[in-house]
Amino acid sequence: MPKLPTLSGLELVKIFAQIGYQSDHQTGSHIILRQISSPHRRLTIPLHKELSKGTLRAIIRQSGLTREEFLILLNN
Numbered sequence: 897m898p899k900l901p902t903l904s905g906l907e908l909v910k911i912f913a914q915i916g917y918q919s920d921h922q923t924g925s926h927i928i929l930r931q932i933s934s935p936h937r938r939l940t941i942p943l944h945k946e947l948s949k950g951t952l953r954a955i956i957r958q959s960g961l962t963r964e965e966f967l968i969l970l971n972n
Contacts, residue, residue: 898967900952905943908952911969912939912959935960 903911905927909919912929917939920930925944931937939958942951956966 897963900949900963900967901970902946903952904945905941905947908941908947908955911966912941914972915961915969917959 909917909927909929916932917929917937918932920928920938922928922943925942927941927943929939929941937958937960939955941955947955953963956963959966961969
């Protein structure tokens with residue numbers, strides 16, 4: 897299984913925008929994304945230069961994507 901790449905918070909926001917998430921609001925250094933269509937999930941993305949692997953895995957899991965689906969989305 898390929899490793900997850902090192903991503904910044906802004907890069908992750910752009911990736912989730914491709915699948916229907918949009919910025920809801922920002923609180924400090926965290927941006928909250930909301931899914932446009934049902935089930936209207938909310939994701940909190942820290943706007944750090946580099947996200948830790950555990951944080952990235954947790955955000956992927958909260959988005960409802962599998963690790964493989966996320967890597968495919970990342971490569972598009």
